[in-house]
Amino acid sequence: MSNKIQAIRGxxxxxxxxxxxxxxxxxxxxxLMQRYGYSEIxxxxxEQTALFKRSIGEVTDIVEKEMYTFDDRNGDSLTLxxxxxxxxxxxxLENGLLYNQTQRLWYQGPMFRHERPQKGRYRxxxxxxxxxxxxxxxxxxxxxxxxxxxxxxxxGLMPHVQLELxxxxxxxxxxxxxxxxxxxxxxxxxxxxxxxxxxxxxxPLRILDSKxxxxxxxxxxxxxxxxxxxxxxxxxxxxxxxxxxxxxxxYVINPRLVRGLDYYSRTVFxxxxxxxxxxxxxCAGGRYDGLVEQLGGKPTPGVGFAMGVERLILLLETxxxxxxxxxxxxxxxxxxxxxxxxxxxxxxxxxxxxxVPGMHLQLHCGxxxxxxxxxxxxxxxxxxxxxxxxxxxxxxxxxxxxxxEDRDQESVALDALAARLKTLLAEA
RNA sequence: GUGGAUGUAGCUCAGUGGUAGAGCCCCGGAUUGUGGCUCCGGUGGUCGUGGGUUCGAUCCCCAUCAUCCACCCCA
Numbered sequence: 495m496s497n498k499i500q501a502i503r504g505x506x507x508x509x510x511x512x513x514x515x516x517x518x519x520x521x522x523x524x525x526l527m528q529r530y531g532y533s534e535i536x537x538x539x540x541e542q543t544a545l546f547k548r549s550i551g552e553v554t555d556i557v558e559k560e561m562y563t564f565d566d567r568n569g570d571s572l573t574l575x576x577x578x579x580x581x582x583x584x585x586x587l588e589n590g591l592l593y594n595q596t597q598r599l600w601y602q603g604p605m606f607r608h609e610r611p612q613k614g615r616y617r618x619x620x621x622x623x624x625x626x627x628x629x630x631x632x633x634x635x636x637x638x639x640x641x642x643x644x645x646x647x648x649x650g651l652m653p654h655v656q657l658e659l660x661x662x663x664x665x666x667x668x669x670x671x672x673x674x675x676x677x678x679x680x681x682x683x684x685x686x687x688x689x690x691x692x693x694x695x696x697x698p699l700r701i702l703d704s705k706x707x708x709x710x711x712x713x714x715x716x717x718x719x720x721x722x723x724x725x726x727x728x729x730x731x732x733x734x735x736x737x738x739x740x741x742x743x744x745y746v747i748n749p750r751l752v753r754g755l756d757y758y759s760r761t762v763f764x765x766x767x768x769x770x771x772x773x774x775x776x777c778a779g780g781r782y783d784g785l786v787e788q789l790g791g792k793p794t795p796g797v798g799f800a801m802g803v804e805r806l807i808l809l810l811e812t813x814x815x816x817x818x819x820x821x822x823x824x825x826x827x828x829x830x831x832x833x834x835x836x837x838x839x840x841x842x843x844x845x846x847x848x849x850v851p852g853m854h855l856q857l858h859c860g861x862x863x864x865x866x867x868x869x870x871x872x873x874x875x876x877x878x879x880x881x882x883x884x885x886x887x888x889x890x891x892x893x894x895x896x897x898x899e900d901r902d903q904e905s906v907a908l909d910a911l912a913a914r915l916k917t918l919l920a921e922a
Numbered sequence: 923g924u925g926g927a928u929g930u931a932g933c934u935c936a937g938u939g940g941u942a943g944a945g946c947c948c949c950g951g952a953u954u955g956u957g958g959c960u961c962c963g964g965u966g967g968u969c970g971u972g973g974g975u976u977c978g979a980u981c982c983c984c985a986u987c988a989u990c991c992a993c994c995c996c997a
Contacts, residue, residue, distance in 0.1 A: 500987080500988080503987085503988070503989095555994085555995055555996085556995085556996085559923075559995095560995080560996095577996095577997085605997080607995090607996080607997095609923090609994090609995065609996080610923070610924090610994085610995090611988090611989080611990095612989095612990075612991075612992090613989095613990065613991080614997085615995085615996075615997085619997070620997090621997055622997095623997095689993095689994075700995095703995095705993080705994095706993095753996090754995070754996060755996095764997095771991075771992090772991080772992065772993085772994095773995095773996075773997080775996060775997060776997070777997070778996080778997065779997095799997095800997055801997065802996085802997030803997080804997080805997060806997090829956090831955060832955095863950095863955080864955040864956060865953080865955080865956065865957075866949085866950090866957095867955095867956090867957090868955095868956050868957045869956095869957050869958090870957085871956095871957070872957040872958060873957085879956085879957080881955080881956075883955060884955090885955080893955095893956085895956065895957085897957065897958085898958095903956085
């Protein structure tokens with residue numbers, strides 16, 4: 495055991511039993527994105543370290559202590575991407591996708607953060623990200639929320655998730671609010687815990703997030719971001735909530751909702767669930783109007799969000815929401831008794847796959863008794879087993895045995911087999 | 923990164939200071955070529971890893987790795 499090589503901590507294998515569930519989820523995503531007119535973009539999973547430092551923010555937890563950063567053979571500092579937005583903006587800029595045009599993009603793939611693993615939190619995890627560029631109005635913010643809501647609806651998750659909203663205001667308004675907040679905290683510094691004191695100089699907004707009950711009263715009295723919004727952001731947010739109400743989307747305004755990445759401004763939102771314990775955020779995002787410029791582009795507004803695939807799949811499993819149709823099926827299991835029949839079965843299998851393209855046919859390999867082959871046919875989940883032995887070979891017939899229905903075994907001539915199978919498959 | 927719990931067969935778990943068991947799974951047989959039920963038999967474990975205490979450790983102690991829970995963070 496000790497000399498066996500193990501997977502890296504917090505990085506998981508996706509096993510055969512699990513992959514159909516992921517594929518089901520991915521199909522839903524692809525379908526959804528097409529319906530809303532979003533195009534897929536794929537970026538490298540490694541970028542220059544500076545990209546993340548500049549976008550996410552030097553003093554955020556992600557950059558300070560969670561990135562997989564290393565020097566490559568040239569001595570350049572590279573980082574395994576901890577999130578997708580920065581790469582997406584970089585790729586869009588680099589390829590001219592933002593030049594005098596709007597974009598609706600999505601992507602999917604692994605992200606890496608060196609955190610302590612827990613259920614729903616892994617060092618390699620997967621996100622589906624959705625980003626839109628070039629649109630200032632709240633309509634695109636609303637579209638993003640509606641799009642995500644439609645996904646919950648399709649997956650059956652809607653009753654189990656809740657939408658939380660907030661506005662961070664413009665960068666100037668947030669800076670002013672930050673000063674007011676720091677003043678409030680400094681006036682009550684006796685109540686601040688150690689974490690919060692540290693954050694006072696780095697990221698005071700995060701103190702609002704604290705779950706420490708000793709600080710609850712002081713936090714309740716803290717100035718509210720909503721009261722410090724600039725006029726433009728206030729109107730933007732008001733229009734956003736009005737449109738959500740018109741669309742019938744329930745939401746809760748959470749004035750303490752802030753984001754761990756520095757690039758956000760104005761709208762921020764989170765979909766959360768109670769069903770996953772402490773890793774209950776299943777989807778989160780917001781507006782980042784300053785990021786494109788910060789990364790060297792012309793001022794271009796952006797909105798986006800990311801979903802945690804592991805968390806969503808965990809949620810689907812916890813709530814038993816994986817539809818039966820998501821599982822792969824086998825229609826036919828082809829058995830063969832004896833060497834001659836085995837050779838013939840291989841060819842027969844290919845001919846049947848040509849003739850009946852929609853059929854899922856599994857060929858028995860590896861010999862064994864008839865009994866054990868039929869046992870395997872049963873285990874495969876196939877509806878029927880095709881039986882090919884010496885008798886059948888001699889008479890040019892194949893046996894069709896029904897494994898899930900009370901029905902007589904059939905004997906069909908080889909040249910009529912494909913047609914018979916088509917008919918049988920059409921029954922279901 | 924902090925605190926706590928757990929780690930025994932592929933899976934779910936019993937168990938004891940004298941080097942291990944059940945159920946499920948898997949394989950074979952009862953039924954010379956016919957699954958699901960039943961019965962019988964079998965494969966499979968350096969008891970997470972490395973040290974220590976002991977005549978002797980899977981059990982006690984320490985360390986380490988991994989998983990889980992909470993904090994933290996976030997998707």
